[in-house]
Amino acid sequence: MRAPRRLTVIVSLDVVGFTRLVQTDERATLAELAAIRRDLLNATLEARHGHIFKTMGDGVLIEFSSIEDAVCWTVEFQEAMAARNALQPRRPILVRAGIALADVFVSGKERFGAAIAFVVRLQEVSPPGGIAMTHSVRWQLGRDLAAPFVRMLKTLKSFEEPMEVWVWAPGGVKVEDSDASAEQGTATEDEEEDLPSIVVLPFDNLSGDPSAAALADGTVEEITATLSCIRDFTVIARNSAYAYAAEAGPADPHEVARALGVRYLLKGSLRKSGKRVRIMAQLIDAASGLHLWSGRFDGVLEDVFDLQDRIAEGVAGALHPSIRAAEITLAQRKRPDSLAAYDFVMRALPHLWAHRKAENIEAIRHLDAALALDPDYARAAALAAWAHAQQVTYNWTTDFAAERAEGGRLIELAAENAHDDPTALSALSTAVMLLFGDVERARLFVEEALALDPNHAWAWTRQGFLHVYRGDPAAGRPCFERAIRLSPLDPFSFNCFIGLGLAAFAQGRPEEAAGWTRRALHQKPAATWMFRDLAVFLTHAGQIDAAREALAKLTASRPELTVSTVAEALHYFGQDLLSRYLDGLRRAGLPD
Numbered sequence: 305m306r307a308p309r310r311l312t313v314i315v316s317l318d319v320v321g322f323t324r325l326v327q328t329d330e331r332a333t334l335a336e337l338a339a340i341r342r343d344l345l346n347a348t349l350e351a352r353h354g355h356i357f358k359t360m361g362d363g364v365l366i367e368f369s370s371i372e373d374a375v376c377w378t379v380e381f382q383e384a385m386a387a388r389n390a391l392q393p394r395r396p397i398l399v400r401a402g403i404a405l406a407d408v409f410v411s412g413k414e415r416f417g418a419a420i421a422f423v424v425r426l427q428e429v430s431p432p433g434g435i436a437m438t439h440s441v442r443w444q445l446g447r448d449l450a451a452p453f454v455r456m457l458k459t460l461k462s463f464e465e466p467m468e469v470w471v472w473a474p475g476g477v478k479v480e481d482s483d484a485s486a487e488q489g490t491a492t493e494d495e496e497e498d499l500p501s502i503v504v505l506p507f508d509n510l511s512g513d514p515s516a517a518a519l520a521d522g523t524v525e526e527i528t529a530t531l532s533c534i535r536d537f538t539v540i541a542r543n544s545a546y547a548y549a550a551e552a553g554p555a556d557p558h559e560v561a562r563a564l565g566v567r568y569l570l571k572g573s574l575r576k577s578g579k580r581v582r583i584m585a586q587l588i589d590a591a592s593g594l595h596l597w598s599g600r601f602d603g604v605l606e607d608v609f610d611l612q613d614r615i616a617e618g619v620a621g622a623l624h625p626s627i628r629a630a631e632i633t634l635a636q637r638k639r640p641d642s643l644a645a646y647d648f649v650m651r652a653l654p655h656l657w658a659h660r661k662a663e664n665i666e667a668i669r670h671l672d673a674a675l676a677l678d679p680d681y682a683r684a685a686a687l688a689a690w691a692h693a694q695q696v697t698y699n700w701t702t703d704f705a706a707e708r709a710e711g712g713r714l715i716e717l718a719a720e721n722a723h724d725d726p727t728a729l730s731a732l733s734t735a736v737m738l739l740f741g742d743v744e745r746a747r748l749f750v751e752e753a754l755a756l757d758p759n760h761a762w763a764w765t766r767q768g769f770l771h772v773y774r775g776d777p778a779a780g781r782p783c784f785e786r787a788i789r790l791s792p793l794d795p796f797s798f799n800c801f802i803g804l805g806l807a808a809f810a811q812g813r814p815e816e817a818a819g820w821t822r823r824a825l826h827q828k829p830a831a832t833w834m835f836r837d838l839a840v841f842l843t844h845a846g847q848i849d850a851a852r853e854a855l856a857k858l859t860a861s862r863p864e865l866t867v868s869t870v871a872e873a874l875h876y877f878g879q880d881l882l883s884r885y886l887d888g889l890r891r892a893g894l895p896d
Contacts (some may be wrong), residue, residue, distance in 0.1 A: 313374040313441070314406040314420065315354070315366040316427035317381075320398040321678065322362035323538075329395075336397060337362065344384050352377040357415050365423070367415060371444050374403055378435055379449075379472070386433060386474040396680075402427025403437040425460040426469065432677075434473040442470040500631050502568040502623070503540040503560065504528045507583070511576035519605075520574040523583060523612050527570070530616035533757040535725050537627055540564050561590030568596070568627060570619070579605045583615050587626055597626040620759045621790035628653070629795075645681050648674035652684075656691055657796045659831035661700040661861075667691045685718035686731035693738035697873050698833040699862055704872060711739045729753035730762040737770065741876035746770055761791035768803045775878045777810035798827040805837060810881050814844035832861055836870070840888030851892040859894070867896045 319325070325333040341364075349355060349366065352373040358365040368374035378401050389396035404426055406419035430436035436458070442450055453470040460467065504527050507520040532539045557569055572585040586598040599622055603611035628650075635643070635650035643651075648670045655667035668691045674684035692711035695701045715735050722728035733749035736742045747770055753763035768783030784800040784807070791797060805820030818841040825834050835858035842851035859865050867886050874882055890896070 308410050309407055309417075310410050310415075311405065311407050312415070313368040313371050314404055314408070314415070314423045315368065315374055315378055316363065316402040316423045317366070318360075318363035318400050318424075318427055320400060320432045325395075325397065332395070333397075336395075340385070340388070340397065344381055344388075348377065348381070357413055363424075365415070365420065371405070371441055372446070372449065375435075375437070375441065375445060375449060378403060382433060382435060382472075382474050389433075398432035400427050400430040400432060401435040402430055403435060403441050405438065405440045422460075429458040429460060429469060429471075431471060431473045434471060436469050436471050439468050439470065500536070500568060500627055501538040501540065501564075501566040502531065502570060502587075502627065503564050503566045504531065504570045505560070505572075507572040507574050507585075510573050513576050516574055516576040516581075519576070519581065519608065520572075522608075523574070523615055524572070526612040526616040527585075527619050530620045530759060531623065533759065534620060534624055535757065536624065536727060537568075540566060557588055557590050557593055566590060568630070570623070576605075581605060581608075581611065585615075585619055587623055589630060596630055597622055617759055617790065621761065621792070624759075624761070625791055625794040643673075645674040645678035645684060648677070649681075649684050649687065652687060652691075654795070656687060656694075659694070659698070659828055659833065661698075664691055664694050664698075664700060680717075680721055682718045682721035683725055683728040683731070685714045686722055686725075686728040686735065689714035689718060689735035689739070690731040693735045697738045699836075699865055699869060699873055700833075702864065702869075708739050711735055715739075723752065724756065726753040726757040726760040726763055729756070730760065730766050733763075733766045733770070737766075737773065737876050743770065743774055743876070759790055761787040761794055762796065764790065765796075765800055765803060768800070768807070772803065772807050772810055773876055773878060773881070775810075775880070777807035780807045798824045798831075801827070802834065802837065805841065809837075809841055809844070809884075814841045817841040818845055818847075832857060836889070839892045839894075840885050843888040843892045844884070848892070851888070855889070855892045855894060865894065867894050870894070 319337070322333075345356065345364065352368065353370065354366050354368045354373065354377055356364050356366050366374075368377070382399065382401060385397070385399055389398070402423050402425075404419070404423045406415075406423055407417065408419050409416040426436050426438065435453075437453065442453055450470075453472045456469050456471050457466040458469045459465070504524055507524050509517045509520050528539060531537075560569060561567065567590055569588045569590055570585060571588060572583060575582045575584075581603050583601040584598070585601075587596045588594070589596055599618060601611075601615045601618055603614065605611075632650045632653060635647040638647060652667040652670035652674070655663040655670065658664070658667075668688060671684050671688035671691065674681055675688065678684065689711045692707045692714065695707045696704050696711075701707055715732060718728055718732055722732060729749045730753045733746045733753070736749065737746040746766070750763050750766045750770065753760055754767065757763070764783045764787035768780040768787065771777065771780035771783060781804060784803040788797055788800045801820045801824035805817040805824065807817075808814075808820060809817035818838060821834055821838045821841060825831070825838070828834070835854045839851045839854040839858060842848075842854060867889055870889060871882065871886055874885065877885060
């Protein structure tokens with residue numbers, strides 16, 4: 305017999321950024337959601353003749369027998385949520401809502417069918433804190449109830465053609481603003497908010513020696529623990545991964561990814577010959593099956609724990625930029641109407657690394673878009689502050705005061721919520737140093753980043769610069785070297801060469817300093833600001849003609865540059881270092 309069908313009204317609710325909220329404070333988030341369900345869902349639905357028929361972690365599906373009841377209840381719920389969030393503005397919980405007439409299959413208390421999936425897709429194009437509904441719902445409403453809804457054309461996920469959607473946002477907020485404009489659009493939770501996720505699968509023991517299995521398991525344990533310190537992606541717990549041990553048979557990457565909800569898999573194998581051990585590891589994109597990275601690590605059993613530490617450090621250092629690069633590529637492939645805050649940050653990073661004026665402005669544009677979608681996104685604010693700091697320190701602006709004011713605003717915005725994010729903390733360390741010369745605060749940010757993730761290459765780079773600026777270049781050099789060792793594939797590693805050059809100059813070795821700067825220029829030839837360093841180092845090395853040639857390349861795009869503007873940009877240098885630096889520019893021919 306065919307299951308009975310019913311025409312009904314379905315409301316879909318889903319929490320915006322649920323994964324990030326849980327990762328920031330799991331206990332508080334789950335407690336808050338339980339209170340919302342108790343106070344704003346269960347306590348109010350009966351009066352409007354609604355009932356929950358399905359829960360999905362951070363989302364619910366609700367059935368109503370009346371369109372008016374469904375819309376009135378949803379508006380009342382979102383207004384109550386807005387009032388609740390106003391009492392805790394630092395950690396708001398925003399919900400998207402979708403309302404549609406649905407022709408569903410009925411089985412007891414369950415509701416099934418394609419119409420259910422459609423309502424969920426509709427909810428995904430709602431502004432955070434708002435409502436999206438179909439025309440079939442809207443035209444049956446009274447004039448007063450329908451008036452706040454604005455007509456828009458939206459393309460729902462899995463639907464090729466745009467369709468008419470009526471949208472509402474609470475508190476008199478303009479729909480265009482709450483939706484981050486039709487050009488930016490919104491995105492689904494699975495596309496938008498989830499950080500990239502990875503599982504470290506049990507390594508295969510290819511040595512034929514059963515005793516080597518314990519070594520393989522220990523290595524996987526160490527790698528999993530080390531990767532868990534990296535807040536740029538989520539790592540699946542070891543117990544869940546162990547279900548896919550080799551003894552259970554080879555696992556299909558697509559099946560593993562679907563079962564564990566991950567984007568990336570790390571597979572590996574171990575070979576043992578006498579006292580020598582070789583570990584092979586490879587990173588796989590679960591969706592495409594492509595290998596993104598592979599590495600080999602050799603060692604001896606006498607130092608088994610040191611070997612496991614070294615392997616874990618090497619894998620973490622290689623995977624961090626590899627996954628970041630894959631996420632950037634993924635963001636660049638998405639349609640403009642499916643981008644979210646995380647995607648805008650990923651799109652901003654290559655522009656931030658480029659160290660060119662036009663690219664830096666583009667980075668700021670993407671980061672501003674991320675903050676428009678998520679005003680409390682600490683990483684976006686911290687990176688934006690870094691970008692404004694680059695405007696000053698590389699003499700890309702003449703209005704230092706405006707850049708410092710905006711950078712300062714972003715620093716304080718990010719500092720509220722960045723304390724679990726090493727990348728944001730590293731960016732904050734950079735920004736407060738370059739914009740305000742606040743050595744002590746910069747030190748606290750970078751030490752906090754390294755306490756969270758001892759293998760964070762960017763944080764080690766910033767630590768190195770801090771040592772140099774504070775007059776201890778000998779302590780800075782090993783920090784840059786460690787950053788390069790941790791992340792040799794990182795497109796930002798050229799910054800370590802800049803640091804090594806500055807450290808060598810501070811130690812009185814200008815010719816070596818020029819060599820490091822040339823190496824950085826070889827990697828980033830369009831970053832012409834580096835000719836400023838090169839001109840200084842060559843002058844002090846006695847190569848005046850080469851120094852003047854470097855200065856000419858610098859001033860070709862900065863004809864207004866003077867020694868005094870450089871001095872203001874580099875105000876965070878120690879006095880002796882700054883004096884010698886400016887002397888090099890004067891002797892190369894830069895006017896005061």
